[in-house]
Amino acid sequence: MTGLDLETFLRIDLPGGLSAMLACLACGVLGNFLVLRKQSLMGDALSHAVLPGLVAGFLVSGSRSTGPMMLGAIAAALLATVLIQAARRLARLESGAAMGVVFSILFALGLVMLEQSHARDVDLDVDCVLSGQLETILWLAASGWGSLADPAALAELPRQLVALAGMNLAVALFVAIFWRALKLTSFDPDFATALGFRAHRFELVLMLLIAAACVAAFEAVGSILVIAMLICPAATARLLTDRYGVQMALAAGISAATG
Amino acid sequence: MGAHDAAEIPEALGSFLAALSLGLGFNATVVVIGTTLLGLAAGAVGAFMLLRKRALMSDALSHATLPGVALAFLLGVALETDPRALPLLLAGATATSVLGVLAVQGITRASRIREDAAIGIVLSVFFGFGVVLLSYIQALPQGGQAGLKTFILGQTAAMRVPDAELIGAVALCALLVCALLYHPFRLVCFDADYGRVVGLPVTLVDLALMGLIVVVTVIGLKAVGLIMVVALVIVPAAAARFWTERMARFVPLSALFGGVAGWIGAARSASLPRLPAGAVIVLVAGVVFVLSFLFAPARGVLADAWRRLRLRLVTVRDHFLRAAFEQLEAAGTGAAGSFALADIAEDRGWSARHAGWIARWMAARGFAAHLPDGRMHLTPTGREAAQRVTRAHRLWEQLLLVQGAGRIGQAHRSADLVEHVLSPAMVAALEAELAARGATAQPMPPAPERSRQP
Amino acid sequence: MGGDRGFAALRRRALLLGLAGGLGLLAGGPSALAQPRAQAQGARRPRVLATVAMIGDVAREIAGNRVEIATMMGEGVDPHLYRPTRSDIVRMLGSDIVFYNGLLLEGKLTDALVRAARAGRRVVPVTERLPAEILLKPAEPGGEGEQIWDPHVWMDPRLWSRVAAVIADTLAEADPPGREEYARGLADIQARIAALDAYAERALASIPDRQRVLITAHDAFHYFARRYGLRVEGIQGLSTESEAGVRRIEDLVALLVERRIPAVFVESSVPERNVRALVDGAAARGHRVAIGGTLFSDAMGAPGSYEGTYIGMIDHNVTAITRALGGQAPERGANARLAARATP
Amino acid sequence: MTPRDTSAPPVELAAARETAALPALAVRHLTVAYHESPVLWDVSWTTPAAGLIAIVGPNGAGKSTLIRASLGLVPKVSGQALFFGQPLSAVRARVGYLPQRSSVDWDFPASALDVVCMGRYRLHGWIGPLGRRHREAARAALAEVGMADYADRQIGQLSGGQQQRVFLARALAQDADLYLMDEPFAGVDAATERTIIEVLRILARAGKAVVAVHHDLATAPDYFDHVLILNGRLVGAGPMDSVFTPENLQRAYGGRLALLDQAIEAAARAAAGRRDAQA
Incomplete structure (x- = not known):
């Protein structure tokens, strides 16, 4: 049954493996900042907090297609991020508690929306939207190595893969442009503020990027993998090194290898 | 959101009140009692978890139950007993969540990974392992248990009498343990090294605390589901934190909030159609949180903002009065003389607009008044206040100088900071202190020499 | 909810990638690939894959031994939550025909199925050729955009009989020499379904009017209820995240007591806790309610048993419901083949 | 461990116990490492039974580590610490501790009195509410450091010096015979520093031993009777006059500090003062 022939590889394993690798790469890099900021559980918090967005996306569009629901999910993730930052800053809550408060309330809100609307009678499978599965990322247009150079076949590449690649590009750009700022704000936000750098605002932007990346990765590879990938590579790297740059590189390497 | 007509509302209110007083139906009563007790226990334990900075522990624990459930199922299959037997599944769930706790402890103790990351690692690895097991079970002939994951997840509304009894027993024990071990728990949360x-x-006390959270999580998971138990552990504690700076009040308050959320939420769900009980309870807890966040007098944002605003107003008032007093003093015109607002603005470094605003406010408060020639003067009340403020300021300066706290400028700045919080009693104490140090407290001490830099 | 994600898959994938020499160097490929290709052109039987057993069983009845039929999801599996494994996908790509229910029953798999269909494979959603008028919509219609239908079509035997025709047509199209055999098979299964339907109508009609209420954990029985004139009350909605309210439980208890309904039902793929709460609630009001047995909603019984066939599954449901709600039906069902379950 | 360092023959020990008090803290061959780089290397040191004892040394010399390792708060690589001739577990009630302020969560919902009450737990027992006697003792300790008026303030609302005094009060409330203090003077103002040293002197006069990590070389000879100079290794230990010498300080600090001259001057002044007092 598990014929390891070229076509199967190209159609099933390559897109899936590539998606996993890309997701892990983005998550591994971004996870560093979460671990450094003691917000490791952001991935988990987001995976719960997107529910109201999914339901709202469904209610607004009236369709079960993934697009609007993903938009809703991203909106909810961004909202959750803003609320978590607000809870930390204004309510002086420790970040774990802030995430717990925000995601549980948002999730409950989503549930009530689901029940109160007609969505409850629809077989709206939240897991489905959130739990992208590698196996279902297929590139059926592939027929051989030649397909890798064939524009028509390439156009048929799975959407999730393309989205992930885009996300990786965005992450890479962001990290490259703001390398020094990231370093400074991760290490000593107060000092950064003293230098006139808007650390809080920058942090918010960073967290929003992470939220968007998480949701994209949820769709492709599923939330549990995202949660793991956000923490494990960075934590492993943390054990191996004390140098910031080395940590980033290591985390990326580890996550790509895992993928 | 409401899909009910106007006619339904009085009826809903009636049944809400009935449910609150346990007078609705059998199921509603069981659920209300069960969730209230669970809320009490989770709130109390959650208070300690919040202070121990392990708020998300319950989240990790509830995920860590999955492999336990799957393993218990496989064990049931292997032993050819009923693999869906609840005690078996719960035992498995408890076993792996205890393992999860120990893993978190171990990881943080043995490595440089911080607690939050350790919780995340345990959460994802355990849950991931559980998922692997589930997909294995999915392929088993006896398996066919896609619902296994939801098997131990309770539905709040479907709570039964044995569930409620179990919750009651656990809640009672948890509250008792919290009361008995209050001091050790507090010490561990505050300063484990000490x-x-x-x-x-410390390790033992920590484990006792973790034991409580495991028990509350597993029981809650079974009775009311995953998110609700996480929420009940975190949200009431976070809400209670706004109300008090005293631990002895914080813990009971957190328990109370949890209980109230369970009580009102369940009653609400019983009175209106299509309100899932678990979610409504979390939302009630959320409302309590938001109200606390905004309105709590101790740490709420509004109270905070109000305090800051008041301090600022008092500071501005005192600065104005003292500047006016010093202007008059310097001009030698006596307290009844007049002064120019511009001079005060320059002295204090205020912009003209800001100064104008302050002057209008001072006039409105009756401390000062504008004269026809554009200058200002102090009213009798203003004079008295200005004298009081200036005297307090100078007394403090004097004390600092007598104590040798450093250069005059420094003394002046610190006096600036402190004069706004000097009560008459403290002024009296200052006088006594100065007298004790052999300095006389004159009715109005002279202004110390200082370079008048802007 | 965090959800079960592709950990296993990832593991396997990682292993495979490793075997394949990292990113793309496929070392041992050619030798492995020869096998299935060689067979493909031979005189072998067409390979058919069905996602759910209800489809697979009917297809087997129609085609007999002419085709090789496999079912992706096993006994007791909730198709909404099924997580395809890599071998499922390989099998899907290796099949000549893939039948799936459609109407989004297959959850996450749907996406892959639609993609495969677009890539020109014979992947057939069996229910989607049914006219829209006879499909059920959920209580409140969704907004504009895509239509949303209740996918549990097999609960109405007459509709499933039409689905059987779709299956037979597809088979005949793909394998013209077997046309006659498929037609025979179809006639046979349609006759048996019609007989079952007649039995069900007779049996369920014997339930006293007041008690014609089917209360069960979740809403999978709308087609069934429509066909046989029952009222169906689910405790919770269809969505996997759906959760019942206390009010709902109280209302159902009131209904049970008021109508003296003797039984409520458990479903094979949904935990029974909700249903037990109803029994307790009614008991507290002095009305004894029995658990009327386990119904098959999204999945069938064990393969090889009578309940493991489509006919047996519906027979079981009909018989259990009829007997529990106070109607007249033989203990072992229409064909006297049901396992003698202790119905209270 | 060489035979010389192990305890004296039993007869002599018993005699010692009768005649003179046992050393409050005796550290034997203590070695501590963080992540494989040693912080303390083979330190052996015995404090007197009573008096004010300073631990000085440059940053990273292992001053805090010495205290924390003695108390078992950081793992030792080798060596042992004896309190009054016994392991800590046997004499915990006789040992008080003042941690570094930075290790505390200032947002914790505890009042000054709550914190001081923690010092009484050992005497009270772990379970149940704290009795009136212990509350009174805690209040008395607060009063001793001049913080009686702040008993009900949340600790985060106190100034740095006030916080330090509260923690000193907590150590006092323990009613111990030996106090280990990790930088009691760090970040406090002059007035608080004076209050603290007065309290410490009262303790010393009452026959207790106070071991404090101290940073300010200029005040050290003035405040303390004994000194331990550390630089990863033991540089010198003993009475202030004989150990706090230019040579030892040079060895510890490597002669880098202009402060050294000041410190040496101060030492000379203090020594002169002490001689006058004796005369």
Whole structure:
């Protein structure tokens, strides 16, 4: 049954493996900042907090297609991020508690929306939207190595893969442009503020990027993998090194290898 | 959101009140009692977890139950007993969540990974392992248990009498343990190192605390579901934190909030159609949180903002009065003389607009008044206040100088900071202090020499 | 909810990638690939894959031994939550025909199925050729955009009989020499379904009017209820995240007591806790309610048993419901083949 | 461990116990490492039974580590610490501790009195509410450091010096015979520093031993009777006059500090003062 022939590889394993690798790469890099900021559980918090967005996306569009629901999910993730930052800053809550408060309330809100609307009678499978599965990322247009150079076949590449690649590009750009700022704000936000750098605002932007990346990765590879990938590579790297740059590189390497 | 007509509302209110007073139906009563007790226990334990900075522990634990459930199922299959037997599944769930706790402890103790990351690692690895097991079970002939994951997840509304009894027993025990071990728990949360030095078995106490959270999580998971138990552990504690700076009040308040959320939420769900009980309870807890966040007098944002605003107003008022007093003093015109607002603005470094605003406010408060020639003067009340403020300021300066706190400028700045919080009693104490140090407290001490830099 | 994600898959994938020499160097490929290709052109039987057993069983009845039929999801599996494994996908790509229910029953798999269909494979959603008028919509219609239908079509035997025709047509199209055999098979299964339907109508009609209420954990029985004139009350909605309210439980208890309904039902793929709460609630009001047995909603019984066939599954449901709600039906069902379950 | 360092023959020990008090803290061959780089290397040191004892040394010399390792708060690589001739577990009630302020969560919902009450737990027992006697003792300790008026303030609302005094009060409330203090003077103002040293002197006069990590070389000879100079290794230990010498300080600090001259001057002044007092 598990014929390891070229076509199967190209159609099933390559897109899936590539998606996993890309997701892990983005998550591994971004996870560093979460671990450094003691917000490791952001991935988990987001995976719960997107529910109201999914339901709202469904209610607004009236369709079960993934697009609007993903938009809703991203909106909810961004909202959750803003609320978590607000809870930390204004309510002086420790970040774990802030995430717990925000995601549980948002999730409950989503549930009530689901029940109160007609969505409850629809077989709206939240897991489905959130739990992208590698196996279902297929590139059926592939027929051989030649397909890798064939524009028509390439156009048929799975959407999730393309989205992930885009996300990786965005992450890479962001990290490259703001390398020094990231370093400074991760290490000593107060000092950064003293230098006139808007650390809080920058942090918010960073967290929003992470939220968007998480949701994209949820769709492709599923939330549990995202949660793991956000923490494990960075934590492993943390054990191996004390140098910031080395940590980033290591985390990326580890996550790509895992993928 | 409401899909009910106007006619339904009085009826809903009636049944809401009935449910609150346990007078609705059998199921509603069981659910209300069960969730209230669970809320009490989770709130109390959650208070300690919040202070121990392990708020998300319950989240990790509830995920860590999955492999336990799957393993218990496989064990049931292997032993050819009923693999869906609840005690078996719950035992498995408890076993792996205990393992999860120990893993978190172990990881943080043995490596440089911080607690939050350790919780995340345990959460994802355990849950991931559980998922692997589930997909294995999915392929088993006896398996066919896609619902296994939801098997131990309770539905709040479907709570039964044995569930409620179990919750009651656990809640009682948890509250008792919290009361008995209040001091050790507090010490471990506050300063575990110190506890270790004075001989507290910190690891043991920590494990007791973790044991409580495991029990509450597993029981809650079974009775009311995953998110609700996480929420009940975190949200009431976070809400209670706004109300008090005293631990002895914080813990009971957190328990109370949890209980109230369970009580009102369940009653609400019983009175209106299509309100899932678990979610409504979390939302009630959320409302309590938001109200606390905004309105709590101790740490709420509004109270905070109000305090800051008041301090600022008092500061501005005192600065104005003292500047006016000093202007008059310097001009030698006596307290009844007049002064120019511009001089005060320059003295204090205020912009003209800001100064104008302050002057209008001072006039409105009756401290000062504008004269026809554009200058200002102090009203009798203003004079008295200005004198009081200036005297307090100078007394403090004097004390600092007598104590040798450093250069005059420094003394002046610190006096600036402190004069706004000097009560008459403190002024009296200052006088006494100065007298004790051999300095006389004159009715109005002279302004110390200082370079008048802007 | 965090959800079960592709950990296993990832593991396997990682292993495979490793075997394949990292990113793309496929070392041992050619030798492995020869096998299935060689067979493909031979005189072998067409390979058919059905996602759910209800489809697979009917297809087997129609085609007999002419085709090789496999079912992706096993006994007791909730198709909404099924997580395809890599071998499922390989099998899907290796099949000549893939039948799936459609109407989004297959959850996450749907996406892959639609993609495969677009890539020109014979992947057939069996229910989607049914006219829209006879499909059920959920209580409140969704907004504009895509239509949303209740996918549990097999609960109405007459509709499933039409689905059987779709299956037979597809088979005949793909394998013209077997046309006659498929037609025979179809006639046979349609006759048996019609007989079952007649039995069900007779049996369920014997339930006293007041008690014609089917209360069960979740809403999978709308087609069934429509066909046989029952009222169906689910405790919770269809969505996997759906959760019942206390009010709902109280209302259902009131209904049970008021109508003296003797039984409520458990479903094979949904935990029974909700249903037990109803029994307790009614008991507290002095009305004894029995658990009327386990119904098959999204999945069938064990393969090889009578309940493991489509006919047996519906027979079981009909018989259990009829007997529990106070109607007249033989203990072992229409064909006297049901396992003698202790119905209270 | 060489035979010389192990305890004296039993007869002599018993005699010692009768005649003179046992050393409050005796550290034997203590070695501590963080992540494989040693912080303390083979330190052996015995404090007197009573008096004010300073631990000085440059940053990273292992001053805090010495205290924390003695108390078992950081793992030792080798060596042992005896309190009054016994392991800590046997005499915990006789050992008080003042941690570094930075290790505390200032947002914790505890009042000054709550914190001081923690010092009484050992005497009270772990379970149940704290009795009136212990509350009174805690209040008395607060009063001793001049913080009686702040008993009900949340600790985060106190100034740095006030916080330090509260923690000193907590150590006092322990009613111990030996106090280990990790930088009691760090970040406090002059007035608080004076209050603290007065309290410490009262303790010393009452026959207790106070071991404090101290940073300010200029005040050290003035405040303390004994000194331990550390630089990863033991540089010198003993009475202030004989150990706090230019040579030892040079060895510890490597002669880098202009402060050294000041410190040496101060030492000379203090020594002169002490001689006058004796005369």
